[in-house]
Every structure is written in structure tokens, then in C-alpha cells.
Amino acid sequence: MGMLIEGRWESDDDKLVGEDGTLQRPESAFRNWITPDGAPGPTGEGGFAAEPGRYHLYVARACPWAHRATLFRELKGLQTMIGLSITHWLMADDGWTFANGPGVIPDPLHGAETVWQLYVRADPRYTGRVTVPVLWDTQRETIVSNESADIIRMFNSAFDGVGATSGDFAPAALIDEIDALNDRIYDGLNNGVYKAGFATSQSAYDEAVRGVFDTLDWLESHLSGRTWLCGDVQTEADWRLFTTLLRFDAVYHGHFKCNLRQLRDYPVLLAYAQRLYAAPAVAPTVDFDHISRHYYQSHRQINPTGIVPAGPDPVFPGAV
Ligand SMILES: N[C@@H](CCC(=O)N[C@@H](CS)C(=O)NCC(=O)O)C(=O)O
Incomplete structure (x- = not known):
């Protein structure tokens, strides 16, 4: 770097x-x-x-x-x-x-x-x-x-x-709730996996991993019986969460050592992430080859050999 x-x-x-x-x-x-x-x-x-x-x-x-x-x-x-x-x-x-x-x-x-x-x-x-x-x-x-x-x-x-497509992913009536969800998910999960992965002391890693799984556990129960994170509409908060969930099993579980559980161990969160993945125009933005190779081969301080592991099997149908 x-x-x-x-x-x-x-x-x-x-x-x-x-x-x-x-x-x-x-x-x-x-x-x-x-x-x-x-x-x-x-x-x-x-x-x-x-x-x-x-x-x-x-x-x-x-x-x-x-x-x-x-x-x-x-x-x-x-x-x-x-x-x-x-x-x-x-x-x-x-x-x-x-x-x-x-x-x-x-x-x-x-x-x-x-x-x-x-x-x-x-x-x-x-x-x-x-x-x-x-x-x-x-x-x-x-x-x-x-x-x-x-x-x-x-x-x-x-x-x-x-001429943009209509649709408001940050409606004024929900903005405070969206911001609060974003803050919690950023700290515990979006950035939490990075804090775990880049930690160079056991205590920094332990604290970050605890935050990652506390956040995933909380999200699993928050999303039970709901379609989206906030209100009953799809918002920015869903998409910000999605990009971390998408990468979880492929790179954060192994490379960043967030390995207490995988996304596939959370049935509600898995179904939610697959629902977002199935939305039109999402799949072409996803490239698991870039994702795995980038993490495992770029961060040589974490993975000195640059070996990209064979698994785990993908959980996003049709993803390449
Ligand atoms: N706060 C920034 C963070 C972006 C970021 O950290 N991107 C990483 C890639 S995942 C990067 O480019 N890192 C290069 C570096 O830090 O040298 C954002 O959300 O846009």
C-alpha cells in the first residue's frame, strides 16, 4: 500500500x-x-x-x-x-x-x-x-x-x-431513523470487520469481533418479521448493509477472521441479503473474483502468501 x-x-x-x-x-x-x-x-x-x-x-x-x-x-x-x-x-x-x-x-x-x-x-x-x-x-x-x-x-x-429514475432511498420522514441505523451498522459491522481484520493487537481484534457479531445478532432479530431495515420501505440503510453482508462469507469470515459464524448461519439475514441481491441491476455490480483476489492478495500483512482459498461455496445464486 x-x-x-x-x-x-x-x-x-x-x-x-x-x-x-x-x-x-x-x-x-x-x-x-x-x-x-x-x-x-x-x-x-x-x-x-x-x-x-x-x-x-x-x-x-x-x-x-x-x-x-x-x-x-x-x-x-x-x-x-x-x-x-x-x-x-x-x-x-x-x-x-x-x-x-x-x-x-x-x-x-x-x-x-x-x-x-x-x-x-x-x-x-x-x-x-x-x-x-x-x-x-x-x-x-x-x-x-x-x-x-x-x-x-x-x-x-x-x-x-x-432524468434520474424516481425513488427516494432517504425520505425526510425516516431520515433520523436511517442515520441512527447507519451509525450503528457502520461502527459495529461495515467498519467493524475492517477493525477486526486490520487489528495488530489481540485486544483490538477481540473488541472488534465482539462488535461484529453483536451487530449481526441484533440485525437477525431486528429483521425478523420485517422486509427492510427501516419502516416498510427499502432505504439507503439496506444498501449500506448489503455490501458488507455480500462479502461476509467470502472474505470477512476467513481473511478478516470474523469467524464465529457466517452469513449462512443467520437465516433471516441470509434471506434478506439474497432478496437485495435479486433486485434488478444488482448482480452486474457484483464480482466475486475481484472481491476474493483483492482482499487475499492485496493485504499481504494479513495473508503473506497471497493464497486465495477455494471456499466457502457461494450463497448468492448465480453470483460470479
Ligand atoms: N470513507 C471512505 C472509505 C473508502 C475506503 O477506505 N476505500 C478503500 C477500499 S475498500 C481504499 O481505497 N483504501 C485504500 C487505502 O486506504 O490506501 C468511503 O466510504 O468512501
Whole structure:
């Protein structure tokens, strides 16, 4: 892995873990918002109006945070309005790259070879991690946002006036409940699996794994007798949970050592995740080959041999 220091790419191996062995996830650096008329959003500056053809999304198929953004591009029918590039699954010495490989879609705008080159183009003195997703503005030649939680909120409504598919995944009447669910699920599960996987002390791992399974146990009972997490409608909270559940048995159970139980041991959660997976346009956003290879081969501090295990059998019918 590596990161940018004053616009220069440097190798970092463990700058993400603090002295107590706990994962320290830095704040995303670009926090502007696309809005219908270019007015400023909740953070960052204004000037990013919702215009078809103006923005481009860079993602990795492996990454659960980037997956949220590709899902919302599909759910809101933004495929012809917002372009898409897909990185190679391997995140090694150069970080995310657009090296040739199955499923890779290179950068059509600048021919970037790596994602860090995009960050330097946006800010020649950028210091920080180089993460996906990246939402790029072709007009101002900069990054609008590299925070998936914000990107899906803007995709949810910003383009409604210029032809997006109708549907509100964050209705005002439910927003407080959605935010509370998101916070709990982020801390215990979405980020919890990463805290377990990247822990370098037993106590940090123990605490994270406890949080992961407390959250899964709670979700199993919360979803009993319900179709969706919040109210009786499908919301953003469901999709944010989905991208972690999808990867659970394939990578978090083995590679991140979240191995008390698998998703398949939770009948209600499994049926719920399979229901989301079966929604139109979801399956094409899923690439288990990218997912398994990315985790097992990129994090060599966790899996030094880079061996990708043969199992477990997939629980998402037809998934490849
Ligand atoms: N808060 C960010 C986190 C994104 C993130 O951590 N992405 C990972 C891939 S799963 C990444 O690109 N990591 C590269 C690095 O940290 O160097 C978001 O949700 O958008």
C-alpha cells in the first residue's frame, strides 16, 4: 500500500494502525456535493450542479464503500449521465491501478494509470490516503467527493430533475431513523470487520469481533418479521448493509477472521441479503473474483502468501 505526502506517492505499510493496534480510519478529504442547482451542500463548496455527462465515477469492484456508489448509480438510473471506470482488483505498491485485467474499465478522461494520479491532478499537494470511490467533475477538473456515504446521498436526489429514475432511498420522514441505523451498522459491522481484520493487537481484534457479531445478532432479530431495515420501505440503510453482508462469507469470515459464524448461519439475514441481491441491476455490480483476489492478495500483512482459498461455496445464486 502507499499514500500521498505533499503530492508524492510514498509507501506506508502500517500507517493505518495506531500504537494500540487499532485501525485508525482517516476522514475523507473531498467533501463537496452535487446539488440540483450547484448550491453548496452540507459540506464543502458550491458550484457542482447536476448536469448529465459532467461527472465520472471511479470505483473498485472489490470495495464495499465503492460498491454503494455503483449500486446507487444503477438504482437511480444514472448510467448514461455519470461515466464509470473500474480499477484492477490488486491494490499493491502503486495502490489502485487501471492495469489491464478482466473487468477493468480504464480512465477515459485522462488515461490515468493509477488512482493516485487523479488525486494529484485534483490537488498537486494532496496529503492523505488514496481511496475509492472517487467522484470526478470534468468541468472543474477536480474531485467532487471521495466519501461514499455522501456520494449515495447526492445520487439519491440531485439528478431527479434531469432524468434520474424516481425513488427516494432517504425520505425526510425516516431520515433520523436511517442515520441512527447507519451509525450503528457502520461502527459495529461495515467498519467493524475492517477493525477486526486490520487489528495488530489481540485486544483490538477481540473488541472488534465482539462488535461484529453483536451487530449481526441484533440485525437477525431486528429483521425478523420485517422486509427492510427501516419502516416498510427499502432505504439507503439496506444498501449500506448489503455490501458488507455480500462479502461476509467470502472474505470477512476467513481473511478478516470474523469467524464465529457466517452469513449462512443467520437465516433471516441470509434471506434478506439474497432478496437485495435479486433486485434488478444488482448482480452486474457484483464480482466475486475481484472481491476474493483483492482482499487475499492485496493485504499481504494479513495473508503473506497471497493464497486465495477455494471456499466457502457461494450463497448468492448465480453470483460470479
Ligand atoms: N470513507 C471512505 C472509505 C473508502 C475506503 O477506505 N476505500 C478503500 C477500499 S475498500 C481504499 O481505497 N483504501 C485504500 C487505502 O486506504 O490506501 C468511503 O466510504 O468512501
